[in-house]
Amino acid sequence: MGTAASAMARSPHVEDSAPGPTGVLFVHGIGEQTESESVRWFAGALIRWLAWWHESRAEGRASFYPEVVSSHLSYGVHDMEGPGRVVIRIPEHTEGLDTWKERRWIIAEGWWSTRISPPSFAEMVNWARRSAGRAIARLASQVAFRWRLIGLRLVGRASRPVGRSDPGWMGALIEFLSTAALLVAYLAALPLAYLVVGMLWLVTLIPIPALRETVFVKFIEPFLVKGLGDFRTYLEDEVQALHIRERLAEDIRWLVDKAGCVDLIVVAHSHGTVVAFDALTSGRLPYLERVRKFITVGAALNNAWKLYPSAGRLAGTLPSHIFWLDVWSYYDPVPGGQLVRAGARPLVNPTDALMNEMRWRERYVHPERNPGPTTPPTSALPRETTNGLNVLSDHDGYWRNPEQFLSRLAAEIDLPGGYYARSRFDLPHLWKRSLLRRRRVTTLVGWRLAAMLAFLGGVAGRATSHGAERLRDDGRAIADAVRAIPGSEILGAPAAFVDGLRHWFEGVADAPLGPIADVARTVAAFLGADWWSPLWHVVLALMAFAGLFVIAYRLLSHFLWRPWDDDESRASAARDAGEPNIRWLARSIVALTALGTLALVIAQ
Numbered sequence: 001m002g003t004a005a006s007a008m009a010r011s012p013h014v015e016d017s018a019p020g021p022t023g024v025l026f027v028h029g030i031g032e033q034t035e036s037e038s039v040r041w042f043a044g045a046l047i048r049w050l051a052w053w054h055e056s057r058a059e060g061r062a063s064f065y066p067e068v069v070s071s072h073l074s075y076g077v078h079d080m081e082g083p084g085r086v087v088i089r090i091p092e093h094t095e096g097l098d099t100w101k102e103r104r105w106i107i108a109e110g111w112w113s114t115r116i117s118p119p120s121f122a123e124m125v126n127w128a129r130r131s132a133g134r135a136i137a138r139l140a141s142q143v144a145f146r147w148r149l150i151g152l153r154l155v156g157r158a159s160r161p162v163g164r165s166d167p168g169w170m171g172a173l174i175e176f177l178s179t180a181a182l183l184v185a186y187l188a189a190l191p192l193a194y195l196v197v198g199m200l201w202l203v204t205l206i207p208i209p210a211l212r213e214t215v216f217v218k219f220i221e222p223f224l225v226k227g228l229g230d231f232r233t234y235l236e237d238e239v240q241a242l243h244i245r246e247r248l249a250e251d252i253r254w255l256v257d258k259a260g261c262v263d264l265i266v267v268a269h270s271h272g273t274v275v276a277f278d279a280l281t282s283g284r285l286p287y288l289e290r291v292r293k294f295i296t297v298g299a300a301l302n303n304a305w306k307l308y309p310s311a312g313r314l315a316g317t318l319p320s321h322i323f324w325l326d327v328w329s330y331y332d333p334v335p336g337g338q339l340v341r342a343g344a345r346p347l348v349n350p351t352d353a354l355m356n357e358m359r360w361r362e363r364y365v366h367p368e369r370n371p372g373p374t375t376p377p378t379s380a381l382p383r384e385t386t387n388g389l390n391v392l393s394d395h396d397g398y399w400r401n402p403e404q405f406l407s408r409l410a411a412e413i414d415l416p417g418g419y420y421a422r423s424r425f426d427l428p429h430l431w432k433r434s435l436l437r438r439r440r441v442t443t444l445v446g447w448r449l450a451a452m453l454a455f456l457g458g459v460a461g462r463a464t465s466h467g468a469e470r471l472r473d474d475g476r477a478i479a480d481a482v483r484a485i486p487g488s489e490i491l492g493a494p495a496a497f498v499d500g501l502r503h504w505f506e507g508v509a510d511a512p513l514g515p516i517a518d519v520a521r522t523v524a525a526f527l528g529a530d531w532w533s534p535l536w537h538v539v540l541a542l543m544a545f546a547g548l549f550v551i552a553y554r555l556l557s558h559f560l561w562r563p564w565d566d567d568e569s570r571a572s573a574a575r576d577a578g579e580p581n582i583r584w585l586a587r588s589i590v591a592l593t594a595l596g597t598l599a600l601v602i603a604q
Contacts, residue, residue, distance in 0.1 A: 248276070
């Protein structure tokens with residue numbers, strides 16, 4: 001921890017003996033994960049960061065590197081005792097006056113994917129109708145927050161950073177524009193989302209084989225039923241919820257009875273946080289007294305509390321001896337911000353000893369202006385991260401964030417019953433690395449915004465210079481060109497869906513149903529009008545041009561940003577923070593030039 005000079009300023013950290021193994025139970029989220037898939041993903045990212053950390057300090061000592069002692073994984077057939085797991089040996093380490101003994105981590109998987117039966121398609125469509133639109137309120141609050149950050153600078157605070165990972169003037173403006181653009185996109189897509197949900201709801205009410213066989217419905221159904229369906233079922237079905245909690249109980253019992261774990265840490269991701277919180281507060285978990293920390297990542301608890309405020313199983317308080325760290329990113333659509341549960345009952349009620357050890361207090365004044373008084377916490381200790389500032393990938397982006405997440409996770413596991421800053425893995429320069437990461441990611445977001453603007457400019461230039469019908473002609477030419485390609489029939493899925501609806505309304509119009517038949521005849525005529533084909537060709541052209549810019553952006557990020565990100569990520573585990581470079585400037589010039597050139601080509 002730190003340098004020898006900093007270590008001499010306080011009592012040295014020395015462990016008298018090596019403790020028993022630490023069990024880390026990772027609880028995955030919803031989906032169709034195969035057994036051992038999530039533990040490979042979780043452990044792999046952590047082992048990679050540990051290797052970087054030891055590599056920068058090995059000095060030729062082969063025995064200094066972390067060792068994967070054993071790996072017990074399943075690939076479809078459960079032929080092993082206990083959960084899927086990886087055992088890691090962390091060698092002894094001395095730095096300055098500090099000494100940390102060898103440790104063993106047993107990273108196990110709390111796999112519950114096959115212990116639940118999702119609801120029907122009709123039930124999930126109705127549930128989606130209730131849930132649509134909540135992300136807009138979250139984004140609006142983030143737009144307002146980013147605007148306030150810029151406002152703080154305008155009133156005289158530009159001379160010092162607004163926060164420890166402050167991206168600077170340009171970065172703050174880019175983040176504001178990116179969040180505002182995403183909010184506008186959500187608002188524009190919301191009517192379409194409700195239209196799609198409405199059509200799907202109609203499909204569930206009227207069992208028309210022609211509609212159910214469309215590619216459109218077949219694409220949506222697995223996502224709703226096998227994905228979000230698990231979430232809804234766990235919250236409403238007491239029998240299946242208990243069945244899942246029993247699996248976690250079995251895993252914890254094995255970690256203690258068979259593996260000999262002295263301390264336990266529960267790490268949960270996404271909707272797995274709902275399962276883990278329910279289990280920890282149920283009072284039925286074995287060896288609960290050995291659970292030292294609860295780490296939630298991209299938690300879905302806010303969604304659960306908002307959708308099911310009366311769910312008794314989620315109204316509990318975490319046991320007073322467990323420390324709770326909640327990691328979230330504001331571009332991650334699942335958590336929606338810090339954990340907040342309505343009602344007077346607190347989420348946590350830690351002992352004074354735990355609060356003091358973990359520096360776990362709530363501040364009710366601005367921490368930079370005046371530290372002020374603190375009070376006992378009522379919720380988890382929040383840790384906001386900057387993953388990729390991408391709503392499509394940030395939910396899994398924590399595992400690609402070494403500066404803000406992986407390093408903190410390693411430090412928390414290293415001292416299961418203590419404050420992470422006393423771990424061998426805590427680095428005093430990580431705040432600086434966090435700042436560099438924020439600026440690095442903001443640079444990539446700037447390229448993304450430039451790609452969007454270049455796309456709009458190129459398409460507008462093409463339509464202006466060649467007439468309003470040019471995009472329709474482009475779409476028709478694209479449809480003709482791809483017709484011979486196998487699988488291209490998916491482009492006709494929306495048309496097939498509309499055609500199926502038209503046939504059904506025509507059938508209703510032929511029935512003796514009076515005014516209902518008249519309405520059905522009008523709708524069928526509307527769906528069969530000539531508006532659909534030209535509109536679809538314009539949409540197809542826009543999709544094709546957007547695809548070109550997506551490809552260009554992906555290539556630029558792969559060849560210009562990814563190597564830079566890999567180098568900086570590896571450097572985050574080094575002893576020294578290093579100095580920032582100006583590679584971003586040269587790379588940004590190349591990226592913006594390439595995107596501008598593509599826009600000019602399309603506009604011709």
